[in-house]
Amino acid sequence: MQNSILNGKTYFIRTFGCQMNLHDSERVSGLLDSLGCLEVSGPEDADIVIFMTCCVREAADTRLYGQCSSCKSLPAPPSGRRVVAVGGCIAQRDGEGLLKNLDNVDVVFGTDSIAHVGDLIADVFESGGSRVRCIEGDTGVATDMPWHRATSYHAWVPIMTGCNNFCSYCIVPYVRGREKSRSFEQIVDEVTGLVRAGVREITLLGQNVNSYGRDSFGSPRFAELLRAVGETGVERIFFTSSHPKDLLPETIDAMAEVPSVMPQLHLAVQSGSNRILKLMNRKYTREHYLDLIERVRGRIPDIALSTDIIVGFPGETEEDFEQTISLAQEARYAQAFTFIYSKRAGTPAAEMPDDTPREVILERFNRLVKVVEGTAYDFNQKDLHTKVPMLIEGTSKKDPGMLQGKSPKNQTVHAPVPAGANPAELLGRIVDVEVDTAKTWYLSGSIVGDMR
Ligand code: SF4
Structure with a gap:
C-alpha cells in the first residue's frame, strides 16, 4: 500500500482561523491516524508538520510565513526528514505560488483536496520534490473520511x-x-x-x-x-x-x-x-x-x-x-x-x-x-443567583482548581473542582452551577446537584 511509508511517522498540525478549519484539521488528523501516524504536541518532534491556514485576515499570511520559516531552524526529526505541508484557504488561493514564496514547503493541498493529503505526503517521502493539489470540488465535503475529534463529547x-x-x-x-x-x-x-x-x-x-x-x-x-x-x-x-x-x-x-x-x-x-x-x-x-x-x-x-x-x-x-x-x-x-x-x-x-x-x-x-x-x-x-447547567470542558487556564465549561447560552462558566475529583474524568459531564459572580466574559459559582 502506497501510504505504508507513513506508518509510524509523527505529525503536528497547527490550525489558524475559523471552526471550519478546526474541523478540516480533525479530518486531516483522522486520515493520518488511520495511516498509522502518531500525533505529537510540537513541530520539533514531528516528521510531518501541517499548517491549516486561513486567509480572512491579512495577519494570517504573515503568521504562516513566520511559522513555516521557523521550521527551518528546528533540529531534524527522529526519521531524519521533515515534510512541511500547507492546507486551508491560503493553500487553495495561492496553490503553486506558495512553493515559490516558502522554499521549505513540500506539499500544498486545497480545501477540497483533504482526502488526498496522505498520498501527497507519502509521495514526497518516497520520491522527494513537492506536490500540489488544489482542485475546487475535488472531493467536496469530505464526509466519509476518518476523523479525529479533539473531544469525545x-x-x-x-x-x-x-x-x-x-x-x-x-x-x-x-x-x-x-x-x-x-x-x-x-x-x-x-x-x-x-x-x-x-x-x-x-x-x-x-x-x-x-x-x-x-x-x-x-x-x-x-x-x-x-x-x-x-x-x-x-x-x-x-x-x-x-x-x-x-x-x-x-x-x-x-x-x-x-x-x-x-x-x-x-x-x-x-x-x-x-x-x-x-x-x-x-x-x-x-x-x-x-x-x-x-x-x-x-x-x-x-x-x-x-x-x-x-x-x-x-x-x-x-x-x-x-x-x-x-x-x-x-x-x-x-x-x-x-x-x-x-x-x-x-x-x-x-x-x-x-x-x-x-x-x-x-x-x-x-x-x-x-x-x-x-x-x-x-x-x-441576568444569570446571577440562578442555576446554569455547565458542560465541563476542562479547567481554567488561570486556576487549575476551577472547572471550566459552557452554558446553553455559550457563556463560559467556572466552578471549583469537587473535592477528590479528577477533572480529566469529568470532561463532557453536565452539572448545575449556582451562579454567584457574573462578569463580562464569564459566570462562576458552586456546583449543586449531581453530575449527569
Ligand atoms: S462572503 Fe464571506 S462574509 Fe459574506 S457571507 Fe460569505 S463567508 Fe460570510
Whole structure:
C-alpha cells in the first residue's frame, strides 16, 4: 500500500482561523491516524508538520510565513526528514505560488483536496520534490473520511461548504467556492452515529447555514434540518454562521421549538450603517436586522445574541460608525467579535478609497469594544443567583482548581473542582452551577446537584 511509508511517522498540525478549519484539521488528523501516524504536541518532534491556514485576515499570511520559516531552524526529526505541508484557504488561493514564496514547503493541498493529503505526503517521502493539489470540488465535503475529534463529547458537523454571497470585503467565496450542501441523510446519519458514540453537543457548521439545501433542493431546508437533528437525541445543538438575509421565520420557529437547539444565535451584522452595509454588499438594512432580532426575541426571550462587526471599512464616516454603536446598544449583544477592517487583495473593497486615519479607526474600535463589554456584562447579570447547567470542558487556564465549561447560552462558566475529583474524568459531564459572580466574559459559582 502506497501510504505504508507513513506508518509510524509523527505529525503536528497547527490550525489558524475559523471552526471550519478546526474541523478540516480533525479530518486531516483522522486520515493520518488511520495511516498509522502518531500525533505529537510540537513541530520539533514531528516528521510531518501541517499548517491549516486561513486567509480572512491579512495577519494570517504573515503568521504562516513566520511559522513555516521557523521550521527551518528546528533540529531534524527522529526519521531524519521533515515534510512541511500547507492546507486551508491560503493553500487553495495561492496553490503553486506558495512553493515559490516558502522554499521549505513540500506539499500544498486545497480545501477540497483533504482526502488526498496522505498520498501527497507519502509521495514526497518516497520520491522527494513537492506536490500540489488544489482542485475546487475535488472531493467536496469530505464526509466519509476518518476523523479525529479533539473531544469525545463535542463534534463539529459541517453541513455545507462555500458561500454565494460575495460580501465586498471577503475572500471566502473565491477560495472556498460556491455553496455545496451535504445530503440531509448524511448529516442526520452522522449525528445519530455521534450520539451513539457519546457525543452530547454538536455545532453545525457552514459559511451561511441558513441557506443550507438551496443548491440541492432549490430552497433552503435549514429549519427542517434542525428539527431532524433534534430528533437524533443529541442534547445540545449550536450552529454557525448565519447570514441575516437568509434567516427565515421557519428557522426561528425551529430554534424555539426544538428543545436541544440552544438559546444562542450568532448573527453577523458587520455594520449598523445602511450606507456601509450597501458598500459591503450585505443585502440587508439595519432596520431588517433589528426587526429580525425582535422576532427572535419574541420567540426565544433569553436568546444570547452574538455578532461580528468590522470597524474602519473603507469610507466609514463618524456618522456611519455612530450608527454601528447605536445598533450594538439596541441589539444588546451577549458577545461580539470586533475586527478592524483588513484589506484582502482580489476583493472589491480592496479597490475602494480608504483614507480614514489609523488613529481614528483605533479610537472607534475602542469605543465599540466598551459598548459591547457593557451589553455583555448586562447580559450575564441576568444569570446571577440562578442555576446554569455547565458542560465541563476542562479547567481554567488561570486556576487549575476551577472547572471550566459552557452554558446553553455559550457563556463560559467556572466552578471549583469537587473535592477528590479528577477533572480529566469529568470532561463532557453536565452539572448545575449556582451562579454567584457574573462578569463580562464569564459566570462562576458552586456546583449543586449531581453530575449527569
Ligand atoms: S457571507 Fe459574506 S462574509 Fe460570510 S463567508 Fe460569505 S462572503 Fe464571506
